[in-house]
Amino acid sequence: MVSCQHVLRELSNYIDDTVDADLRKAIERHLRWCRRCSVVLDTTRKTLTIYSDQGVLEIPAGYTERLRGSFLKKIEKHES
């Protein structure tokens, strides 16, 4: 049997699938009856899904154009 503390300590490794088979099974058994750990796992996964959508973090309007413009200007200056 693994404790809640143990499960939560291994949560990230469990999500990344880097725990060994025995520990994985033990965690899964724990999750079947422990609502709190299940909720933490589920909501952590949701957190990752939300941020893995690249567009969710915004960049300022016109950033790319300014970046490119600045590069071309710097190159020109550098060469003259």
Added chain:
Amino acid sequence: MPGASEQIAQLEEVSLIARVRSGEKDCFLDLIHPYERSIYLLAYSVVRNKEDAEDAAQETVFKAFQHLEQLRSETTFKSWLLQIAMNEARLRLRRDRRHLYESLDDGAQETDDSEIMPRQFADWREIPSEALEQKEVRQKLQEALDELPPHYRQVFLLRDVEHMSEKESAEVLGITTAAVKTRLHRARLQLREHLTPVFKKRWTDRLPFLKGEKPW
């Protein structure tokens, strides 16, 4: 193992690097194009203001162009580029007197071995994808990320937003892969804590005739 499309992209990148090195300067903008966003987001995660982040991004691109000869085959172009971005952003943070008393990264809090234990156990409502397109929700997501300590925020960004490997993330940040692992675990748990009040189910959600007020 990278997928077929990633392998094609890598081959294209190698060819673009060779072309820039042989004098085709215009190809440089194509080379950095896939990473323009990543550069900004990483710089912003350090300096936390738009002007300095853009300034660091612009300098990163120019320095990467000037020093492309120094790129070694054992490092990916992306992690090399983001290392430059990290340095440029840290430089601006040091220059900025407003942050005189703020730790630069440094994992000063890393010595604190106490585990991050969840305090929020409320389940979340289903989050429709349209909700994530709303300005107010996006602002909350940015704020939640900004609230993380800098060394957690940067690891989270590289691993879970940019999907870089542990090794690449460690290279960019100049830390060990073990530190990447520890910081990522803490970052994920803390971020989940910050988002729970935004997305949690309310008791009224369980009653079809009493809908709670949603943040979207």
